[in-house]
Amino acid sequence: MKISAKLRRSGVAALAVAAVIGTAGIAHAATTLVETGSSLLYPLFNIWVPDFSAANPGIQLTTTSTGSGAGIAQAAKGLVQIGASDAYVSDSLEKKNPTLLSIPLAISSQAINYNLPGLNDKNIKLSGPVLAAIYMGKITMWNDPKIKAMNPGVDLPDHVIIPVHRLDGSGDTFIFTQYLSASTPAWAKTLKYGTAVSWPAITGEIGAKGNTGMLSAAAANPYSVAYIGVSYANQVAKDGLGVAMLKNKAGKFVLPDADTVGAAANSVVTDTPPDERISMIFADGDNAYPIANYEYAVVNSQQPDATTAGAIRTFLSWAITSGNSMQYLSKVHFLPLPDAIKILSQTQIAKIQ
Amino acid sequence: MNLSPFRMTLLGLSLLIPAALCAVVLFLLIYSGQAIGFNGLHFVTDINWNLGDLYDDPVTVKGIQIPSGANYGILVFIVGTLLSSFIAIIIAVPLSVGAAIFLAEAVPPRIRPVLSMLVELVAVVPSVVFGLWGIAVLIPFIGHYIAPTGNGYGLLAASIVLALMITPIIATTLLDALMQVPKENRESAFALGATHFEVVSKAMMPMVRTTLVGGIVLALGRALGETMAVLMVSGGGINILPTSLFSPISTIASFIVAQLDSAESDPTNMAVRSLAEIALVLFIITLAVNAGAKILSSGALHVRKRQH
Amino acid sequence: MSASVSIKAAKPARSAQEVRRIIGSNIGWVACGFALLCVIGPLVDIVAVIAIHGLSAFSGKLFTTVTNGTGGGLLNAIEGTAVLSLGAMIIAVPIGVGAGIYLSEYGQNRLGSTIRFLSDVLTGTPSIVLGYFSYIVFIISLGWGFSVLAGAITLAILIVPYLARITELALRQVPTSMREAGFALGATEPTVVFKIILPGAASGVVTGALLALAISVGETAPLIYTAGWSNYTWDGKLTHAPIGYLTYVIWSFIDQPFAESHALAFAAAFLVMLVVLAINVGVRLVVKRA
Numbered sequence: 001m002k003i004s005a006k007l008r009r010s011g012v013a014a015l016a017v018a019a020v021i022g023t024a025g026i027a028h029a030a031t032t033l034v035e036t037g038s039s040l041l042y043p044l045f046n047i048w049v050p051d052f053s054a055a056n057p058g059i060q061l062t063t064t065s066t067g068s069g070a071g072i073a074q075a076a077k078g079l080v081q082i083g084a085s086d087a088y089v090s091d092s093l094e095k096k097n098p099t100l101l102s103i104p105l106a107i108s109s110q111a112i113n114y115n116l117p118g119l120n121d122k123n124i125k126l127s128g129p130v131l132a133a134i135y136m137g138k139i140t141m142w143n144d145p146k147i148k149a150m151n152p153g154v155d156l157p158d159h160v161i162i163p164v165h166r167l168d169g170s171g172d173t174f175i176f177t178q179y180l181s182a183s184t185p186a187w188a189k190t191l192k193y194g195t196a197v198s199w200p201a202i203t204g205e206i207g208a209k210g211n212t213g214m215l216s217a218a219a220a221n222p223y224s225v226a227y228i229g230v231s232y233a234n235q236v237a238k239d240g241l242g243v244a245m246l247k248n249k250a251g252k253f254v255l256p257d258a259d260t261v262g263a264a265a266n267s268v269v270t271d272t273p274p275d276e277r278i279s280m281i282f283a284d285g286d287n288a289y290p291i292a293n294y295e296y297a298v299v300n301s302q303q304p305d306a307t308t309a310g311a312i313r314t315f316l317s318w319a320i321t322s323g324n325s326m327q328y329l330s331k332v333h334f335l336p337l338p339d340a341i342k343i344l345s346q347t348q349i350a351k352i353q
Numbered sequence: 354m355n356l357s358p359f360r361m362t363l364l365g366l367s368l369l370i371p372a373a374l375c376a377v378v379l380f381l382l383i384y385s386g387q388a389i390g391f392n393g394l395h396f397v398t399d400i401n402w403n404l405g406d407l408y409d410d411p412v413t414v415k416g417i418q419i420p421s422g423a424n425y426g427i428l429v430f431i432v433g434t435l436l437s438s439f440i441a442i443i444i445a446v447p448l449s450v451g452a453a454i455f456l457a458e459a460v461p462p463r464i465r466p467v468l469s470m471l472v473e474l475v476a477v478v479p480s481v482v483f484g485l486w487g488i489a490v491l492i493p494f495i496g497h498y499i500a501p502t503g504n505g506y507g508l509l510a511a512s513i514v515l516a517l518m519i520t521p522i523i524a525t526t527l528l529d530a531l532m533q534v535p536k537e538n539r540e541s542a543f544a545l546g547a548t549h550f551e552v553v554s555k556a557m558m559p560m561v562r563t564t565l566v567g568g569i570v571l572a573l574g575r576a577l578g579e580t581m582a583v584l585m586v587s588g589g590g591i592n593i594l595p596t597s598l599f600s601p602i603s604t605i606a607s608f609i610v611a612q613l614d615s616a617e618s619d620p621t622n623m624a625v626r627s628l629a630e631i632a633l634v635l636f637i638i639t640l641a642v643n644a645g646a647k648i649l650s651s652g653a654l655h656v657r658k659r660q661h
Numbered sequence: 662m663s664a665s666v667s668i669k670a671a672k673p674a675r676s677a678q679e680v681r682r683i684i685g686s687n688i689g690w691v692a693c694g695f696a697l698l699c700v701i702g703p704l705v706d707i708v709a710v711i712a713i714h715g716l717s718a719f720s721g722k723l724f725t726t727v728t729n730g731t732g733g734g735l736l737n738a739i740e741g742t743a744v745l746s747l748g749a750m751i752i753a754v755p756i757g758v759g760a761g762i763y764l765s766e767y768g769q770n771r772l773g774s775t776i777r778f779l780s781d782v783l784t785g786t787p788s789i790v791l792g793y794f795s796y797i798v799f800i801i802s803l804g805w806g807f808s809v810l811a812g813a814i815t816l817a818i819l820i821v822p823y824l825a826r827i828t829e830l831a832l833r834q835v836p837t838s839m840r841e842a843g844f845a846l847g848a849t850e851p852t853v854v855f856k857i858i859l860p861g862a863a864s865g866v867v868t869g870a871l872l873a874l875a876i877s878v879g880e881t882a883p884l885i886y887t888a889g890w891s892n893y894t895w896d897g898k899l900t901h902a903p904i905g906y907l908t909y910v911i912w913s914f915i916d917q918p919f920a921e922s923h924a925l926a927f928a929a930a931f932l933v934m935l936v937v938l939a940i941n942v943g944v945r946l947v948v949k950r951a
Binding site: 357359360362363364366367368369370371373374375376377380381384447448449450451452454455456459466468470471472473474475476477478479480481482483485486489490517520521522524525526529530533535548549550551554563564567568570571573574575577578579580581605606609610613628629632635636638639640642643644647 | 682683685686687689690692693694695696697699700701703704706707710711755756757759760762763764766767768775776778779780781782783784785786787788789790791793794797798818821822823825826827830831833834835836849850851854864865868871872875876878879880881882907908911912915927930933934937938941942945
Binding site for chain 1: 400401402403404406407408409410411422424484488492493496502503504505506584585587588589590591592593601603610611612613614615616617618620
């Protein structure tokens, strides 16, 4: 009796204290915005939050990471105000939710990293078809003739390749498989692309969780190959993994850097439609890096009230102007939107009511 | 039957638990209804899991709209779940029993609360932290010293992590029970000339058998349903059945977490319905395991009665 | 008789069987000690790893500021975990302990067996399934949005079977003689239960409650879909407002490419364990004194 009474009393007291702390914390009528979705875009949102909140104290922005699919779904349902996604809203989803806007916020890219003892500082060359064959199990050894042909003079080891893929739904998988689909008809026919694909069974392959997991798996397993978002470039370098040169549509081998990714972005500027739903994977251009994409904010153009809509517009406008400066983007190795795209995005933002 | 208000209140509270279970199962049944009809029996026999093309127009198969190319088969995950939980129990039970016995009998009474609290603290470690530790410490260890291929991710890592997570459940309940064994049983066993260890193993342990089985069943339940830690160390096997302790696996629970977000982008909703169906299969497995444990434990009791 | 002889004589030589039994027993003790080491060893390692990695995030600011972008403090997460876990316990303890009492005292029949069985099955539910169930039922269908209430209910469903089972097991260990003595003295059922049996099984019940609390504090998957996440402290609303919690920081911040985020994640992990250790110690002291 005594114990349960004591416990009950202390439990109620604790809850009361928590409630007091909670209500004391908020003595203002701020607009709350919740963003969720892509884990690729999440770090950038987090970098934006401190400065945006300082400049706009009336708006409380919460950032979450649940995956692009959840981001779109929850934005459509109105659970969150901003859904972050590495993929624009697909045609079939657009049909179900015609009021969803896909608004690019920045440009990200992805590197193919590998762990080959002795070769991690030489950027070995790989291509979409070769990678597709590796992840389908058709090429199993590093010194396969197809890889050797691409890397003359490089002493590739006689060892099984360990392909590492994401086991959780991921925008990185999405753009990686888009690259494979765009460059390899065999892949496009069978496995296609998506945030999760049905990875073929290969002995020794590893499924890792998150970019951090990809990094750990690649670093721990020599002779592995993994696709890792460019925001992790610093960690990749620190762990001593190699960065591959990828064959782009023009047949040239390029590394992911500001020039090549910028070239990819610029090549689709004129083709970008007003709803901004376009892919820049495997873009045209001699210098274009083949795995680059817009990072989208998926927002419902019809918001429940004007204050929320205004707050969303304020944030998104800030994001594509002040937020697109290199002081933020350089921390995640993203690139700013081309000016023409910023205009298109601004037009879409104005539609949010 | 005594219908006192006291008993009725208690009964009412107790019935809330099965009610919650039934609510969840009912939800899953209703939600996955279409998927059950579509997937049929090959759901549990097929190795291949494919969400299909989520960005293209859906096609109609058997009168139901699904993404083109979609195929839902979960044999891989059933095998992964059963194997990892089974191996986890094999590892955890001896560890828990040993630890509980040592704590109850061999440790000086003054240190006992500290050590038993340490054991309980293992239960406090969040699942994700076990996963992080697994990646940082366990997987390199397995990779260097145990695995023939040098790859630490896989069935063994998942089983060890699960075992560590469920050990406190068995150990703490067993410890409590051992401490409650009446002094007379211990003293009479000593009087008969048994060594200290024999007193514990032959006189005390049989008395706490029901508690032990109860703890194991609880632990097994937790192992079957564990998601985060397994997700991080299991190697994410898909479309491939495990062939050794070092093969990558996926358990049902970790697979649902991994796929849920992608499934939400399926415009036909078939993917989430199939995920709900997977959850139903896990329920059936848990039911079967619990029923099996019940039969085994009542069988054991019968044997004991006959010997007396 | 041999008895008087053996008192005067030196200790008789041990038979081979005795020696075997003694060696076997010693091996048994070593094995048990080793088992304990295997259980506690990894824990020490985990705590060390967490502490070392989270060191750079530790400062007074950790407890006073909210998560701000890629770093900051953990005030909102700590508060959120406290609110959610307490809420879950408020719902789960009466139900779980009540069920445990019912099952141990009046549950030795078919109905009791069924309840017990179904309760065990409930422990096998993956937390993500409960989370998704709550997501569809409470968040979407009932329209609560991300909310504290949904999170607390989900956690409660998760932990209530453990409470029930462990309470029952603890109560069953109390000797029947105590119950009979109580009834013989003319006490009513509630009195016997609350004043005689429960106090007698107090340590076991408290163990169950602490285990349940530990499980609820360490859960991530169900909360991601029900409580959401918030960068700010709780505004007191039970529905339509998301809330932060420590395990979210661990789950999400570890996946960011910034060292400060990783440190924050490990600091959150450390705090989770510290908080429950503190509760553990505190409640044990309360129980001992009572």
